[in-house]
Amino acid sequence: xxxxxxxxxxxxxxxxxxxxxxxxxxxxxxxxxxxxxxxxxxxxxxxxxxxxxxxxxxxxxxxxxxxxxxxxxxxxxxxxxxxxxxxxxxxxxxxxxxxxxxxxxxxxxxxxxxxxxxxxxxxxxxxxxxxxxxxxxxxxxxxxxxxxxxxxxxxxxx
Amino acid sequence: xxxxxxxxxxxxxxxxxxxxxxxxxxxxxxxxxxxxxxxxxxxxxxxxxxxxxxxxxxxxxxxxxxxxxxxxxxxxxxxxxxxxxxxxxxxxxxxxxxxxxxxxxxxxxxxxxxxxxxxxxxxxxxxxxxxxxxxxxxxxxxxxxxxxxxxxxxxxxxxxxxxxxxxxxxxxxxxxxxxxxxxxxxxxxxxxxxxxxxxxxxxxxxxxxxxxxx
Numbered sequence: 001x002x003x004x005x006x007x008x009x010x011x012x013x014x015x016x017x018x019x020x021x022x023x024x025x026x027x028x029x030x031x032x033x034x035x036x037x038x039x040x041x042x043x044x045x046x047x048x049x050x051x052x053x054x055x056x057x058x059x060x061x062x063x064x065x066x067x068x069x070x071x072x073x074x075x076x077x078x079x080x081x082x083x084x085x086x087x088x089x090x091x092x093x094x095x096x097x098x099x100x101x102x103x104x105x106x107x108x109x110x111x112x113x114x115x116x117x118x119x120x121x122x123x124x125x126x127x128x129x130x131x132x133x134x135x136x137x138x139x140x141x142x143x144x145x146x147x148x149x150x151x152x153x154x155x156x157x158x
Numbered sequence: 159x160x161x162x163x164x165x166x167x168x169x170x171x172x173x174x175x176x177x178x179x180x181x182x183x184x185x186x187x188x189x190x191x192x193x194x195x196x197x198x199x200x201x202x203x204x205x206x207x208x209x210x211x212x213x214x215x216x217x218x219x220x221x222x223x224x225x226x227x228x229x230x231x232x233x234x235x236x237x238x239x240x241x242x243x244x245x246x247x248x249x250x251x252x253x254x255x256x257x258x259x260x261x262x263x264x265x266x267x268x269x270x271x272x273x274x275x276x277x278x279x280x281x282x283x284x285x286x287x288x289x290x291x292x293x294x295x296x297x298x299x300x301x302x303x304x305x306x307x308x309x310x311x312x313x314x315x316x317x318x319x320x321x322x323x324x325x326x327x328x329x330x331x332x333x334x335x336x337x338x339x340x341x342x343x344x345x346x347x348x349x350x351x352x353x354x355x356x357x358x359x360x361x362x363x364x365x366x367x368x369x370x371x372x
Contacts, residue, residue, distance in 0.1 A: 031243055034236070036286030041239035072240050077349070078315055079241045080330030099244045100351075106239070142247050142352075 022128055023048055023089060028135035030119045031099070035112065040064075042104040042121060042135050043097045048089040056087040058124040065108035067121075072100055081105070086126070099141050115139045195367045203343035209308040211272070211300035214285035219298045224342040228267045228365065229296075231336045233314045235275035235329045236287045245333055246271065246291045251354035252361070253292060260362055262371040266340060267361070273299040274309065274316045275329055312336045312344045337361065339368065 026045030033040045048054050059067045070081045087102060089095050097103050104121070113119065117137040122130045206221055213219040230249060234242035249269050257264055271288045273279035276299045279287075284297035299305065309316065316331035335348040335357065345364060348357050362372050 031239065033239070033243070034287040034290030036283045036290075037236055037239075039237050039239040041243075070240070074333075074350075075330075077332055077334075078317070078330045079333040079350070080317075080319060081238070081240060081328050099240060103240050140247050142244055142251070142354075 022050070022125060022131055023054060023123070025123070025131070025133050026094075028121065028133050029138045029141075030106065030113065030135045031141050032113070032115050032137050032139040038108050040106040040109065040113070041070075041099075042106060042119065043099065043141075044133070044135065045094060045096050046087075046089045047094040048091060051091050053091050054089045054128070055126040056089065056123055057085070057126045059104050060122045060124070061106060061120060063110050063113070063119055064106045065110070067107070068105045069102075070105045071102050113137050195364060199346045203339060203341075203345045204311070205341075205343050206311050206338070207307070209300075209311075210304050211298040211308060212281055214281050214288060214297040216281045221342050224338050224340075226266060226340050228340060228361070228370070229338040230267075230269045230361070231272055231312070231314075231338060232270070232333075233272050233274050233309055233316060233331050233336075234333075235273050235331070236279045236283060237275065238329065241333055242271075243291075245335075245350075245352065246288075246295075248352040248354050249335060249357070250291045250295075252352075252357040255355055255358035256362060259358065260372045263362060263365055265371070267365070268294060268296060270296040270298055272305070272309070273297065274305050274331060276300060276302065276305065278325075312347065337364065339364075340370070 024047040026047060028042065028044035030040050030042045042059075046056070056069065059069060061067055069084045069087060071084050072079055072081050074080075084102070087095060087097075095102065106119075115137050119135045119137060121133045121135055123133055124130050206224070208221045211219040213223070232242075232245055232249065234245065236242070253267075253269055256267060269288075269292065271284065273284055279299055281297070281299065284299060288295040288297040300308070314332045314334065314336060316329055319328040319330055321327040333350050335352070337345045337347070339345050348360070366372050
């Protein structure tokens with residue numbers, strides 16, 4: 001029993017160390033949704049301290065039926081969400097998933113989520129072990145102040 | 159009488175009658191624009207044509223429902239996790255600023271979320287959606303035809319974008335706010351990025367110019 005536990009710990013260790021080194025996740029949060037809504041959005045900053053660009057290729061969450069990566073873009077005065085296949089975090093750089101720009105769209109929560117609740121997310125970067133993130137549900141949230149001068153969010157802007 | 163002179167006289171008479179008719183026609187239908195607003199807006203207020211929507215209580219919402227109230231309208235849809243709640247938070251903030259600055263203005267200033275996605279957003283669902291942001295916020299939706307006719311009058315646009323499944327479509331839409339005055343005239347719009355303070359100040363300035371309590 002004890003051996004198995006140690007073995008488990010041993011097996012987990014390298015993975016968690018890699019995951020921690022891979023990308024620094026800053027302030028992950030999920031916008032609290034109106035009670036009748038079945039979709040939510042997750043936001044966070046992603047910082048890559050490494051020498052090579054990293055590509056976020058998928059996100060899952062045990063609390064949601066489906067998760068997609070989206071970007072809000074404005075074209076001809078119309079705002080729309082476009083699914084994105086991957087999000088690139090440049091080597092030594094960072095990107096912001098923020099209101100009005102890149103975000104993670106969460107479909108159909110398995111239970112009502114309120115401010116303060118935790119949402120486990122699993123980030124899958126290409127060629128790496130899955131990285132676990134715990135986002136917190138928060139109410140409110142408008143576009144970041146720095147982005148108020150931009151009609152359109154840039155992919156690599158923060 | 160010389161037939162040519164007679165023709166000219168009749169012609170002038172006819173022209174005069176047409177002119178008087180035109181004067182009355184324009185006089186009766188020309189929108190009311192407070193002079194102070196001339197420099198603040200791109201055009202004159204525009205009378206809206208009658209329309210038929212339903213509100214969050216499943217009651218008819220028509221041109222008559224706009225009378226006596228200032229209505230700030232946003233066109234969106236509830237299956238929109240980013241832009242729509244962000245815009246609703248922004249207008250909630252603007253509304254909160256107005257509540258602080260001018261309690262008198264709140265007697266007839268309201269916000270309405272119009273869902274352009276009636277298939278997924280029935281009135282009872284919209285009620286829970288808008289009242290989450292503010293207990294006084296209204297919602298409306300309608301048939302595709304009614305929504306198109308209503309939104310087009312203010313230049314608001316939207317378009318369904320096919321998704322992976324039939325239930326999964328996304329909706330592209332203008333993320334402006336559109337202000338309608340208590341006469342049922344479309345006054346002006348506010349385009350993003352939205353500044354809640356600026357929206358509140360302009361809304362109050364417009365109300366003041368109309369002689370409305372602020």
